[in-house]
Amino acid sequence: MRLLMFSVHGGAARFGVETAAGIVDVNAADPALPSTLHAYLERLEELGSRLAAVGTSRPAKTVARENVILHPPIQFPQKILCIGLNYRDHAAEVKMELPQYVTVFPKWPNTLIGDGAPIVIPTESHRIDYEAELTFVIGKRGRHIPKERAYEHVAGYTIMNDVSIRDYQMRTSQWAMGKTWDTHGPLGPVMVTTDEIPDPQNLFIRTSIGGEMLQDSHTSQLVFDVPTLVAELSAVMTLEPGDIVATGTPAGVGTSRNPRRWMKAGERVRIEIEKIGVLENPLVSATP
Numbered sequence: 094m095r096l097l098m099f100s101v102h103g104g105a106a107r108f109g110v111e112t113a114a115g116i117v118d119v120n121a122a123d124p125a126l127p128s129t130l131h132a133y134l135e136r137l138e139e140l141g142s143r144l145a146a147v148g149t150s151r152p153a154k155t156v157a158r159e160n161v162i163l164h165p166p167i168q169f170p171q172k173i174l175c176i177g178l179n180y181r182d183h184a185a186e187v188k189m190e191l192p193q194y195v196t197v198f199p200k201w202p203n204t205l206i207g208d209g210a211p212i213v214i215p216t217e218s219h220r221i222d223y224e225a226e227l228t229f230v231i232g233k234r235g236r237h238i239p240k241e242r243a244y245e246h247v248a249g250y251t252i253m254n255d256v257s258i259r260d261y262q263m264r265t266s267q268w269a270m271g272k273t274w275d276t277h278g279p280l281g282p283v284m285v286t287t288d289e290i291p292d293p294q295n296l297f298i299r300t301s302i303g304g305e306m307l308q309d310s311h312t313s314q315l316v317f318d319v320p321t322l323v324a325e326l327s328a329v330m331t332l333e334p335g336d337i338v339a340t341g342t343p344a345g346v347g348t349s350r351n352p353r354r355w356m357k358a359g360e361r362v363r364i365e366i367e368k369i370g371v372l373e374n375p376l377v378s379a380t381p
Contacts, residue, residue, distance in 0.1 A: 094148070095370075096130050096249065097283040098164040098207070101156060106164045108133060111283055112148050115155040122147045122154040130284065131167050134248050134334035137232045164207040165280040166251055167230060172336040173200040174326060175226070175255055175272065179341025180314045186344045195317050195325045198268045200255070200339075204278030211377040212256055213276045214358055221356045221376075224255035224342035225300040225308050225364040227293060229319055230284055231336040236327050243323035246332060249286040250293055252364050252372040253339040254279040256356075259348045279364075279374045280337070289368060294318050296367040298343060302360050307350075310343030312366075 095111035108119040108130050120128040126144060127133045133140060177196035178184055184191050206212070214221050232248025256278065262271020290296070294315055300308035317325070322338060347354035356362055358378040365371045 094144070094286045094289070095283040096133075096286065097166055097281065098130055098168060099156075099161040100164065101161050106168065109161075110144070110147050111158065112155070115157045116161060117147055117155050119144065119147055129168070131169065131335040134230070134232050137248060137334065162207070163209060163282050165205040166284040167280070167335050167337055168205060169202050170335045170337045171333050172330070173202070173204070173278065173339070174337065175200055175339045176317065176322060176341040177268070179316050180310065180343040181316060182310055182314050182344035183342060183346070184316070186346075186349045191316055195322065197326070198272060200278050201273055203275050204256075204273055206276050206279050206374070208279070208282035208372050208374070210279070210374060211276065212254075212279065212356070212362070212374050213274075213377055213379050214356070215258065215274060216379050218258050218260050219355055220259040220348075220353075222257045222259050222347040223300050223302075223307065223356060223362050223364075224257060224346055225298050225366070226253045226255050226339040226342050227296065227298060227312055227366055228253040228280065228337060228339045229293065231332045231338070232334055234331065234333055236331045238323050238327040238332070240320040240324045243320035244287060246323060246327075247287055247319065248334070249284040250290050250366075250369055251280060251284045252282070252366050252369055253337070254362065254364055254372060254374065255339055255342060257348075279372055281372050282370050285369050296369075297365075298367075299365045300345065301363050301365075302356065307347070307354065308343050308345035310345070312340075314343055315340060
């Protein structure tokens with residue numbers, strides 16, 4: 094299933110299922126189901142079969158995708174965990190050895206925006222970079238999860254653009270100040286459930302701006318795969334339904350190009366991951 098959060102005509106965000114006929118309003122089709130994807134994940138085992146029936150809802154409960162505003166599939170996660178230097182081709186382009194241990198840094202919910210929402214270029218810096226990232230969403234609470242059971246705890250996959258302000262990121266050894274600006278975590282357009290993506294390490298991943306291909310790679314390049322990340326993270330912390338894990342970016346980021354390639358106001362950055370879809374956002378300048 095392709096699950097999302099949407100709104101119509103400025104209304105509240107609603108939980109939806111994308112079908113061939115359009116987007117089904119889950120709670121309207123079945124009032125016993127939650128009105129947010131996050132709330133559904135917290136009751137996933139209980140409500141999974143009930144949600145599966147929603148795809149056959151009456152057309153009156155369906156709205157065309159072009160008539161909705163898409164929001165981040167998860168809007169207020171407890172944790173947004175990002176993985177650094179996790180593609181072999183990216184490590185090669187920055188001339189670094191493959192990591193021995195998983196590198197983790199945070200984003201926060203203030204960064205999250207949906208497909209089509211503007212990324213704001215701050216007045217403080219123009220060194221704003223794109224990072225296409227396969228992202229998974231936790232669906233089952235767990236701690237000390239072994240790799241062989243990791244997929245039992247993953248609800249599905251989405252796309253994140255880990256927008257980065259590079260000069261702020263590199264001021265210190267801690268990256269958070271370059272990673273946590275408002276609007277700098279586009280997420281979406283949907284969360285695709287794991288039954289539709291049995292092998293997340295076998296997907297193409299691409300970034301383009303104005304038709305210029307900037308990242309063109311494959312998730313087989315991941316250093317630490319999804320099961321390894323689940324095991325490593327859950328050794329340290331309890332993973333909760335709705336937690337988001339962005340798995341790192343491949344080669345081609347703007348800061349590694351010669352000359353460097355920063356995103357600019359008026360451009361649109363497009364990220365595509367096989368079987369998930371396209372996350373596209375315009376760039377705008379901050380209002381003085």
